[in-house]
Amino acid sequence: MTGLRTLKKQRTHEAISSAAISLFLERGFDEVSVAEVAAAAEVSKPTLFKYFASKEDLVLHRIADHLGEAARVVRQRDPGEDPLAALHRHFLTGLERRDPVTGLNDHEEVLGYHRMVFSTPSLAARLFQHMAADEEALAEALAETMDALPAALLAGEVIAVQRVLARRNWSELAAGTPIADLHPAAVAAADRAFALLRHGVAGSGDGGPPTGRREAG
Structure with a gap:
């Protein structure tokens, strides 16, 4: 029963x-x-x-199913694998299987779902609440491997990177880019983003003022 x-x-x-x-x-x-x-x-x-x-939960429960996922990836990573490498690998796996949470899914309902979430203020606000909870959970998992401050900073950066990458992928698909063409670019963008997380934007040539412009002060 x-x-x-x-x-x-x-x-x-x-x-x-x-x-x-x-x-x-x-x-x-x-x-x-x-x-x-x-x-x-x-x-x-x-x-x-x-x-x-x-x-709002009628819509966002599908995203809520992924709550705590980044923290689980860190805690369940392979022996000897560092947390950032595990998160990078997990995102690439999501791209490969066309996981909607990566934005790389061209099913009509998935595209419409993302459009609705991004364009509806109350849904977007609730989404950021979910992301904040995800960030906190990831920070706690990372704090098991490093000091609390860098763990909190890295958690915020990882969640932001995942959000930006997913939004970019969805935007490209919504604009008509074929998913077969977009996948290699999405992988390259993810590789670049996680490399920036590891080495820092300022030290990568992607940060700082444009050439020929002096910093204030």
């Missing part, structure tokens, strides 16, 4: 989520009420809120 109840809950959760995403993509997040989502999923509004605490 416990197994059947769990299965029923999973099916209800998925039905609500699918109905919500479908309606939001069709009409826009702000144009669809929670009551309409509940009706489409054939559940009551109170039942919906038992599964999703807010309207």
Whole structure:
């Protein structure tokens, strides 16, 4: 009976989520009420809120599934592998399997999903809350291998790099770049970004004032 109840809950959760995403993509997040989502999923509004605490969570639970992922990568890395190398490898693996979280996925619903999240203020704000939690978890994992301050700084940089790379990949696909053409460029961008994390932007030739311009002071 416990197994059947769990299965029923999973099916209800998925039905609500699918109905919500479908309606939001069709009409826009702000144009669809929670009551309409509940009706489409054939559940009551109170039942919906038992599964999703807010309207935004109807969308972002798909991203929330990745919460703590960077911290897990660090803690479960191969013996002798340094944390940054493990995070780099994990991102490249995500690109290879076209993980939507890397932005490199050209499925119509995935492209529309990202467009909705990036263009809806309340969703974008909630996304940054998730990222802050991810950053904190990663900082704690890194602090097991280094001092707390560099761990916190590196965690913030890693989460920012992942966000920028994913946004760039999605933007290129949304602009019409074929995914087969974009994949090598996405890999090269990831390699460059993680190299900058390791060696520092200022020391790479990518930072500082343009040639011929003097720094103030």
